[in-house]
Amino acid sequence: MKAIRFYGNEMATIEEMAVPSPSADQALIKVAYAGICGSDIAIYRGLNKRATYPVTPGHEFVGTIEKLPEHYGGCLVEGQRVMVIPTVSCGTCWGCRNGLRHICDTIKFLGIQFDGGFAEYALAEIQNLRPLPDTLSFELGVLIEPIAVAIHAVGFLKEVSKKRILVFGGGPIGLMTALIARLEGAQVIVAEPQASRRAAAQKFGFPTIDPSTADPQEIKAKYTDSIGFDAFLECAGHPSTFQFMIATAKQKSHIIIVATYKQPPFIDIFMMSRKEMHIDISWTYFDIECEQAIDVLKKDSELFRSLVTHVFPLEETDTAMHHFIDGGDTLKVSIKVEQV
Numbered sequence: 001m002k003a004i005r006f007y008g009n010e011m012a013t014i015e016e017m018a019v020p021s022p023s024a025d026q027a028l029i030k031v032a033y034a035g036i037c038g039s040d041i042a043i044y045r046g047l048n049k050r051a052t053y054p055v056t057p058g059h060e061f062v063g064t065i066e067k068l069p070e071h072y073g074g075c076l077v078e079g080q081r082v083m084v085i086p087t088v089s090c091g092t093c094w095g096c097r098n099g100l101r102h103i104c105d106t107i108k109f110l111g112i113q114f115d116g117g118f119a120e121y122a123l124a125e126i127q128n129l130r131p132l133p134d135t136l137s138f139e140l141g142v143l144i145e146p147i148a149v150a151i152h153a154v155g156f157l158k159e160v161s162k163k164r165i166l167v168f169g170g171g172p173i174g175l176m177t178a179l180i181a182r183l184e185g186a187q188v189i190v191a192e193p194q195a196s197r198r199a200a201a202q203k204f205g206f207p208t209i210d211p212s213t214a215d216p217q218e219i220k221a222k223y224t225d226s227i228g229f230d231a232f233l234e235c236a237g238h239p240s241t242f243q244f245m246i247a248t249a250k251q252k253s254h255i256i257i258v259a260t261y262k263q264p265p266f267i268d269i270f271m272m273s274r275k276e277m278h279i280d281i282s283w284t285y286f287d288i289e290c291e292q293a294i295d296v297l298k299k300d301s302e303l304f305r306s307l308v309t310h311v312f313p314l315e316e317t318d319t320a321m322h323h324f325i326d327g328g329d330t331l332k333v334s335i336k337v338e339q340v
Contacts, residue, residue, distance in 0.1 A: 008046025
């Protein structure tokens with residue numbers, strides 16, 4: 001089979017590999033589409049210290065079940081269309097035993113520590129497969145995993161419909177998080193310094209601000225009657241966002257950290273204390289939130305469709321990675337693996 005391999009040297013090489021054989025708790029998946037995530041860039045550049053090199057990347061992927069174990073007796077069948085939850089948990093730590101396997105003590109991922117979906121075939125744990133409805137295309141199916149991330153993040157907030165929320169970051173995760181919050185009734189503003197991404201957010205109907213030039217007090221007055229935002233969804237991962245959030249926050253406001261930071265941010269704990277602000281950190285999702293993401297896409301597929309701006313064949317993965325890195329009008333970049 002053809003597979004993309006990352007060696008951490010900013011090159012995506014395509015190699016011939018043997019089709020893997022599933023164990024008793026695994027299925028062999030014929031991959032159709034796989035999405036590029038921002039975290040794949042760190043692996044591509046050799047900056048993810050948790051990655052196992054060389055590795056076949058891709059933790060956002062969909063396809064069909066090619067092979068199930070001989071004595072499998074569950075409800076899935078060969079030939080069925082599925083999405084793959086990429087987490088590999090131990091099953092025995094306190095988190096796994098208490099419904100928190102997404103924050104397992106030894107959490108690992110397909111596409112990072114184990115080979116993922118940038119290949120014609122991939123292995124996945126049977127417990128991590130979720131059927132795709134016939135009405136949902138593979139191309140849109142790659143959005144399920146990141147939409148689950150957005151659902152999990154918004155899930156930290158109570159009474160979302162009563163909230164005025166500032167979302168930092170107009171990239172794919174930021175826009176998906178903003179869309180999920182708005183679908184739940186929130187008033188959402190998107191903060192993004194890059195003009196092309198502000199334009200993309202505006203196409204989705206979001207008011208936008210440039211946090212690198214905007215005056216926090218003017219923003220607070222314009223969008224919250226000088227009361228302050230109820231909540232912030234931080235999807236940018238830039239240290240400067242904390243100063244802006246604190247300056248525009250309402251008392252008792254809530255910050256949800258969705259992004260990861262390349263550099264530790266400075267947090268003015270005193271000013272946060274003065275407003276009794278609250279921080280939660282969101283990490284991946286509960287399995288059921290993938291099922292909820294499927295339901296969201298079934299209901300609002302047209303809303304999310306324009307997030308997928310570019311699709312490349314497997315053989316052009318290196319070009320796709322550079323396209324994703326270069327930005328511009330790029331949002332979600334997908335790899336079409338299956339040749340129809």
